[in-house]
Amino acid sequence: MKKFTQESDNLKIAKYKIAILEKHLYLCGFIIIKRNTNSVLRTCCVVSYNPSVFEIDLKSDIKKIENTIYRYKFDEGNNVVLANKLLLKLYSCEEKIVEAIDKEKFEFVIEQIISVFDIKEKNKIKTEYLIDTFSTDVSRKDEINYNRVDNNIVDTYEQKKFFLKTKPVVDYKKGESVEKIKSKEILCEFVDNREISKNIMRVLFPKDEKYLYAKVVDVKQRNKRYYEITCFITPMIYTSFIVDKTQRLVVKK
Structure with a gap:
């Protein structure tokens, strides 16, 4: 059965990593947004004192990145308190986060993230990010139900309580x-x-x-x-x- 890649205009993903040299903190995470509901579909991040976190390849598949993030969550350098503060900060301004990612103005998101850490020397921060539309492999048929494709992606990646x-x-x-x-x-x-x-x-x-x-x-x-x-x-x-x-x-x- 032939397959092709279906891009979803409704879903976007932002992957990021940040090195806060002043505090020897290294972050990596991703945010998946759903544009038609103006909401965050899924987010995941790690805040660690381990500099290897900053070596995570943002071009990797999202599942590989998530698995790597969770591996670092059990590392001794993991800072759970700061990671939770970061997630709460992102959800506190969810609509603006979605808008920033949708318009690919990720600097706003970076500002929200950095605000959690009380940074004095902002010139000692390294950031990398990658924003892309979501894509998935779909079995080729005579007629493609694009709404169903979106729903399948949502079912796979939506963050469950x-x-x-x-x-x-x-x-x-x-x-x-x-x-x-x-x-x-x-x-x-x-x-x-x-x-x-x-x-x-x-x-x-x-x-x-x-x-x-x-x-x-x-x-x-x-x-x-x-x-x-x-x-x-x-x-x-x-x-x-x-x-x-x-x-x-x-x-x-």
């Missing part, structure tokens, strides 16, 4: 009621025995943390007594649990 298993920390004296916790950060205990979840926790936190704060993004009343709480830990890592309306949860001050 992953839910860690946690339970909220309850304090009946100092905690807050369910009705008051929307948009606040609540203290949760990690209770997930899955190996993948343990690996994620090791990536997210420098030490073996059992407790973490998660921001409440949704509160749904299931019945007269119970509520379902959904929180995010990072833009793509979530947690969800059921609480009794009488419980008072510990909120970050």
Whole structure:
């Protein structure tokens, strides 16, 4: 069966790497945008003290780059805290990030990334980036459904939310009621025995943390007594649990 390369005008990918010499930090990552929804489809990055990160070839296949990034995430030089700050920064100005990549004005994206690191000597920064339309191999047929091609790419690369298993920390004296916790950060205990979840926790936190704060993004009343709480830990890592309306949860001050 013959195949040809189908380019998607709707999807663009920006690959980048940055060396912040002042702080001996090296970054590599990518951002896939979906133009018709003005959204970030997928993003991934590593922030490390290992200069080898800056040697990653941006012309490589995206899967190869992502695998290399995750290898460095388990390296001793990995800085999880800064990587999480970077991802949160990118998502905080998502529409502008999408517009900048769409118009291939990546300098704006670089500025947002650098702002996370409190840089004093901006002349000691090396940057490389590559912006391209997304392409995929498609089986040749008499009629090609281009919308389906786009959807297939989206299904493959869309960043899925992953839910860690946690339970909220309850304090009946100092905690807050369910009705008051929307948009606040609540203290949760990690209770997930899955190996993948343990690996994620090791990536997210420098030490073996059992407790973490998660921001409440949704509160749904299931019945007269119970509520379902959904929180995010990072833009793509979530947690969800059921609480009794009488419980008072510990909120970050």
